[in-house]
Amino acid sequence: MHSTITKSHWLHAQDCQAMAWYELRTAPSSPAEPDRFRMQQGQEVGLLARTLFPEGVVVSPTEGRTSAELTRELVQTGRAATLFEAAATAGPYTAKADILCREIGGWHLLEVKSSFSDSDKLSDYVSDLAYTVMVFRLAGLPILRASLVLLSRHFRHGMGAASLFERIDVTANVLPLAAEFGSAADAQARLLFNSAPPKAELRQACRDCSFFEERCLGVGIEHTVLELPNLHQKRLKRLAAEGVVQLRGVPDDLNLTECQIRVKNSALSGTPFIGRILRRRWTPSHGHATTLTSRPWRRRCRCTLDTGATSRCSPNLVFITGTRPPPGCATASISPTRPGIVNGNLRKR
Numbered sequence: 377m378h379s380t381i382t383k384s385h386w387l388h389a390q391d392c393q394a395m396a397w398y399e400l401r402t403a404p405s406s407p408a409e410p411d412r413f414r415m416q417q418g419q420e421v422g423l424l425a426r427t428l429f430p431e432g433v434v435v436s437p438t439e440g441r442t443s444a445e446l447t448r449e450l451v452q453t454g455r456a457a458t459l460f461e462a463a464a465t466a467g468p469y470t471a472k473a474d475i476l477c478r479e480i481g482g483w484h485l486l487e488v489k490s491s492f493s494d495s496d497k498l499s500d501y502v503s504d505l506a507y508t509v510m511v512f513r514l515a516g517l518p519i520l521r522a523s524l525v526l527l528s529r530h531f532r533h534g535m536g537a538a539s540l541f542e543r544i545d546v547t548a549n550v551l552p553l554a555a556e557f558g559s560a561a562d563a564q565a566r567l568l569f570n571s572a573p574p575k576a577e578l579r580q581a582c583r584d585c586s587f588f589e590e591r592c593l594g595v596g597i598e599h600t601v602l603e604l605p606n607l608h609q610k611r612l613k614r615l616a617a618e619g620v621v622q623l624r625g626v627p628d629d630l631n632l633t634e635c636q637i638r639v640k641n642s643a644l645s646g647t648p649f650i651g652r653i654l655r656r657r658w659t660p661s662h663g664h665a666t667t668l669t670s671r672p673w674r675r676r677c678r679c680t681l682d683t684g685a686t687s688r689c690s691p692n693l694v695f696i697t698g699t700r701p702p703p704g705c706a707t708a709s710i711s712p713t714r715p716g717i718v719n720g721n722l723r724k725r
């Protein structure tokens with residue numbers, strides 16, 4: 377079990393405390409290829425952002441000395457006005473600041489993101505920053521300002537690195553949120569280090585949660601309500617309040633859409649559904665057409681499918697596609713002799 381709480385644990389706990397509880401007790405898995413690519417891009421952007429502060433000093437841990445200890449020493453001795461990768465620990469909480477600049481009476485904390493300045497993720501970034509500010513403040517560092525360093529859409533090839541970035545001062549949003557986080561920090565740590573997990577309740581975050589089937593609400597359930605496509609937040613809340621996770625337990629008066637009813641019936645009966653349009657498009661001359669589900673077969677499978685789909689979303693809805701499905705997707709084939717009937721069960725490649 378991890379002994380420290382990181383930003384990722386904290387932010388996931390905002391969505392679901394049970395998720396953060398499980399993460400604290402799970403060894404991190406190596407990132408998938410797309411994640412590695414994004415991380416590499418982020419690192420490159422971070423390095424470029426450092427050129428905006430030529431006087432900056434990188435805080436690198438040495439043998440026997442942590443980044444947090446070195447940061448404290450550099451702050452106290454005043455040897456550097458700008459620090460990169462400064463670290464702080466406060467109780468179980470740890471955080472790193474991309475850039476920390478000394479100002480009169482305190483510090484300015486900047487977070488570099490490889491997104492454009494008009495990104496729709498600004499509120500997520502504010503929460504990111506608020507966590508980091510909370511930890512640095514709990515560690516005794518007066519943070520006076522907080523800013524995001526984002527990519528500029530005005531940058532053109534040949535311009536200098538300074539033109540690549542825009543700084544957005546988000547102090548007014550970050551400081552109150554950091555104070556709110558700070559007042560909840562002790563209770564959150566107690567809950568996350570408790571021997572029993574917090575109560576799990578169905579929510580949107582369950583859809584992408586790797587613990588759903590393995591350790592949490594979906595354990596041992598063949599078909600869950602999360603298979604229903606586009607389930608409205610209100611309906612999900614009602615199912616959560618009634619403790620319904622099994623698909624067969626969905627109450628009749630939930631007012632499912634036609635597509636959702638089709639998915640439910642198809643999943644519970646084990647009978648794949650092939651729509652009218654798909655039947656029309658298929659002819660025996662297509663032979664053994666490859667089909668695939670519009671929903672990734674594996675949780676966290678990131679492939680996006682361009683299937684020319686006639687309908688959406690269920691392991692039991694199949695679509696004709698001319699392309700070979702990516703590994704991990706479910707495939708099925710249409711019987712050349714009986715149009716509209718899927719030949720065999722969906723199987724994992």
Ligand code: SF4
Nearest residue numbers: 392395582585588592
């Ligand atoms: S499956 Fe849902 S309730 Fe359980 S940990 Fe994941 S997000 Fe939380």
